[in-house]
Amino acid sequence: MGSRQITEKALTMLRSLPRVSLGNIRDNPGYKKNPKRGRGQHGGDKHGAGNKGSGQRQNYMRLGYETGNNPFYLRMPHEHYYKGHHLRRQYPPFSLHELQLIIDKDRLDISKPIDIASIVKSGMYNFTPDEKHFGINLTDVGADCFAAKINIEVQWASEQVIAAIEKMGGVITTAYYDPHSLYLLRDPKKFFESGQSIPRRMIPPPDAIEYYTSAKSRGYLADPEEISKDRLRLAQKYGYELHVLEDDPNYEMLCERKDPRQIFYGLEPGWVINLKDQCILKPKDSELQRFFAS
């Protein structure tokens, strides 16, 4: 709000001016638009709406309507690759550049595993599960300047992104969350305050099983052996030296993964988080335990 000199000058001026009080304050000139419609020479005549037609009557045509012509958007044949677009899963993009930005701004703690909840909490990413958004698509924009060693879990990632993260000695997993779990991850506090027990994460739908069980996409259901083989393959393809995870001082953190049925790090399905009393209530009934066990 203003440069330093202006602020200082204004405050110094105030010293020699009458006391700021209810009687001598005013708004900036021209802040408020006059709600009245001017007459005659004060903006009268057509009142700025032009002469005749829908402009004057301000009943504008709907978007795309061409007054009886075959409209542009109907003139083309169908584009079949868009068929069912409103039913498909969408992954709003989040780039490596933005990820690096929130890390540099200290809005993300990289000493812990990163998931969609921590990225949303940083304030740089948002998504709406009810618009068929199924989480983060980590894109390769800024892959060249990405320089953080992280354990990250996203919902979609390309080969370049996987390579960029593994080049820095980090770990990436792609994991599926059903919309209900995504609601919880988007605003965990709101869910905990509702007093419900944490549900189980659902398994991916049939058309997503392949992606999330594949080692190439670092799926969370893939065989760890296959993933470690593919890490080496990718390192050779992109020409970097693969960091040995076992020798890493942060080995524990880098190896932390969620259970396929787990939604929050450190919290298991079935638990109730009591924020008021700062305690966790765990199910004791054997039937409940069997239900929530994965």
Added chain:
Amino acid sequence: MTSILIKALKSIYISVPSQNAKFATSAICSNTLSITNKEWKYPPTFTKPREVWIENLDTIEEKKLGLFELHPTVYGATPRIDIIHRNVIWQRKYRWVSWAHTKTRAEVRGGGRKPWPQKGLGKARHGSIRSPLFRGGGVIHGPRAGNTHFFMLPFHLRLYGLTSTLSAKLAQDDLHVVKDLDIPSDNSEYLAELILSRNWGPSVLIVDDTDYAPRNITVATGNLPHVNLMPVYGLNVYSMLKHDTLILTQSAAEKIEDRILQLLHSDTRKQQAKFKLDQV
């Protein structure tokens, strides 16, 4: 060459607040003066902290108990008069329900009968004696009772309203920091004399960080309608402007600073979101 220039500029800038500090050490015997170096959670950048005296309330004549630093983002912000004004308008309006009421032609008593025949009299045609054209008739577009003027000022305008007002008050020497609210007697004359002798203007707003003020000051201010006590969470632009002088206790000043700084440096998307009636 440039480094010399920069040094010169810096020395010019620093010389303004440091005069105060020199005056402090020379005028007051230093053994009783408390000067605290603050641990800033959000250190002031490019600007020096504002320095204020910590004063006392337990004697009529002013004693300076120490020096205290205030954060320039809160107490030395640009005094935006327009934002202060919008805050005042908001505070006046959000609780205002206007009960002004006029009757329409349907509500005014009578007027059901056609006053005279449509044709044949040479008079203008009328269907009701309560038509808006008639004396004693209904009112068109008049005020209707129960009209609320509630609206919510954007979150940061509320925040900057507070910083602007606090800064203006401090710049005009209308903000004083006292150590605590302990006064020796519960006599309101004592307080009135103290305010008169210190030239604090007739009306004074005293802000403490707790809900419970000491008994003496509560009793003493009870008889003085122009001296008011307020907890720190009640601090608002309108009250600050309504009173000539604002007295903050040291803890209240710190609490205001912490709270505003914390809000200025955190994610406030929730507070910035559109106000919903069921959110409180």
